[in-house]
Amino acid sequence: MADTEDFTIELEDRAGHGRYVIHLGDGLEAEMTFRKIGDTAIAIDHTYVPPEYRGHNIAQRLVERGVADARRKGVKVKPECSYAAAQFRRHPEWADLLAQ
Numbered sequence: 001m002a003d004t005e006d007f008t009i010e011l012e013d014r015a016g017h018g019r020y021v022i023h024l025g026d027g028l029e030a031e032m033t034f035r036k037i038g039d040t041a042i043a044i045d046h047t048y049v050p051p052e053y054r055g056h057n058i059a060q061r062l063v064e065r066g067v068a069d070a071r072r073k074g075v076k077v078k079p080e081c082s083y084a085a086a087q088f089r090r091h092p093e094w095a096d097l098l099a100q
Contacts (some may be wrong), residue, residue, distance in 0.1 A: 007058070018042075020062045025051055026063045032062035032084070041076040041099040042066070044084040051076045067094055076100075 007022045019033040030049040036043040044066060047059045063084050070077050076099035078086040088094055 008063060020065055022058060030062065032066055032089065034066065037078065040087055041078055042070060043080050045080045047081055047083045054080045060087065062075040067097060070097055
């Protein structure tokens with residue numbers, strides 16, 4: 001397995017939804033998907049990392065990138081998937097980004 005720090009996070013932004021993805025090699029991908037709630041928020045609805053890549057903070061990197069982008073764009077975040085919700089509980093400094 002390559003050093004996971006070398007993986008690039010790509011944003012695929014479409015009308016109404018999108019995803020952050022890391023192409024891991026061998027056709028495998030890690031992703032965090034979201035749907036847009038108007039122009040003011042996104043709902044993180046899914047994170048996935050293939051089993052052989054788990055434990056390397058890949059999902060955490062995806063959520064951190066999504067949060068950083070939301071902050072930069074002035075968008076709120078609704079963490080609907082359990083992993084994203086857990087990350088928001090671990091990062092009280094993100095509380096200002098929580099969508100109601």
